[in-house]
Amino acid sequence: MSDTGDEWQVARRRKGAARKSKPLQVSSNSTCSQEQLDVGKTVKRVRDTVSELRCEDFWPEWKGFLCLEQLLEAGSAILSQPPENRDTEGPTDQLGRSRDGQQLECVCYGLGSFSSCVSARYQLAMLLLLLDAGEVPLKDCSVYDPAFSSGERDVLKELGLTVLTENEEGKRLATKPTLFYLMHCGKALYNNLLWKNWSTQCLPLTIIIGNSFNGMRERTIEREFKQDYSYITQALSLCEERQLPCPSRLIDVFSDTAVITFPTSGLNRLPQSTWTEPPEPQYQHCPDLEIILRETQS
Numbered sequence: 001m002s003d004t005g006d007e008w009q010v011a012r013r014r015k016g017a018a019r020k021s022k023p024l025q026v027s028s029n030s031t032c033s034q035e036q037l038d039v040g041k042t043v044k045r046v047r048d049t050v051s052e053l054r055c056e057d058f059w060p061e062w063k064g065f066l067c068l069e070q071l072l073e074a075g076s077a078i079l080s081q082p083p084e085n086r087d088t089e090g091p092t093d094q095l096g097r098s099r100d101g102q103q104l105e106c107v108c109y110g111l112g113s114f115s116s117c118v119s120a121r122y123q124l125a126m127l128l129l130l131l132d133a134g135e136v137p138l139k140d141c142s143v144y145d146p147a148f149s150s151g152e153r154d155v156l157k158e159l160g161l162t163v164l165t166e167n168e169e170g171k172r173l174a175t176k177p178t179l180f181y182l183m184h185c186g187k188a189l190y191n192n193l194l195w196k197n198w199s200t201q202c203l204p205l206t207i208i209i210g211n212s213f214n215g216m217r218e219r220t221i222e223r224e225f226k227q228d229y230s231y232i233t234q235a236l237s238l239c240e241e242r243q244l245p246c247p248s249r250l251i252d253v254f255s256d257t258a259v260i261t262f263p264t265s266g267l268n269r270l271p272q273s274t275w276t277e278p279p280e281p282q283y284q285h286c287p288d289l290e291i292i293l294r295e296t297q298s
């Protein structure tokens with residue numbers, strides 16, 4: 001599979017699939033050229049977009065949602081672990097900070113080509129705004145999309161973010177409270193992420209800002225959803241989803257976005273067998289697979 005993401009295709013719309021791919025009608029920037037990128041200019045454009053979003057009426061609401069007790073809940077999971085497994089000593093009392101000052105980590109997958117796609121630029125700007133609001137150091141936010149050009153990787157580094165070089169396929173273990181930012185990503189990325197963290201210890205540390213799982217279920221043929229995305233299917237009864245507001249002007253950027261958390265209390269009620277040796281997802285027979293897999297060694 002190409003490292004440039006050239007082979008990425010948005011899945012064909014089926015069964016009322018999300019209306020999302022129509023890019024924001026904002027400017028002429030939404031060409032798909034991969035010419036030499038002016039890093040300084042692109043950094044400035046992203047920062048200008050951050051300033052723009054900061055003035056939007058919906059921003060305080062997003063911020064408010066993220067300061068809620070779900071992050072406390074995430075922190076409380078740490079307290080329920082044996083001390084040797086703890087990375088932090090106390091619960092998180094607002095976005096980004098536990099009471100002992102330890103920070104949230106952040107991982108962003110599937111941002112897309114933000115130099116040419118306006119939606120992706122707005123999503124990047126929102127990520128920066130969230131990190132700023134939570135005082136999460138930029139270097140503690142890792143970003144990866146196989147579609148990034150080398151110029152875009154330079155822009156992200158210039159902004160201070162950590163650019164991953166390996167395709168993790170979403171299989172990142174949360175060893176401390178981690179905010180996963182997956183905007184309009186394919187179901188397989190979410191499913192892989194859930195599989196990797198499929199335990200009563202890790203799920204409460206996993207905070208997702210991304211597509212609503214309920215929305216995914218509604219838009220997918222039931223049999224396929226249950227069979228191919230079994231972790232999302234099971235997560236539906238375990239997670240708490242809070243829909244984030246989105247102005248109509250930015251519907252293609254932030255539609256169907258929710259904060260998804262996994263309260264410990266719900267997980268502990270399930271039989272132990274729920275968590276025993278969860279099989280790694282395989283997607284060989286999946287139609288419209290919406291993920292770029294890592295290249296296999298031949």
Ligand SMILES: C[S@@+](CC[C@H](N)C(=O)[O-])C[C@H]1O[C@@H](n2cnc3c(N)ncnc32)[C@H](O)[C@@H]1O
Nearest residue numbers: 109110111112119144145147169183184291292
């Ligand atoms: C539907 S696009 C969404 C792009 C952008 N967030 C938006 O809303 O316009 C899904 C993105 O997921 C990325 N993607 C696919 N496989 C991935 C992987 N293994 N890791 C990270 N991102 C991946 C694609 O390259 C693509 O940019």
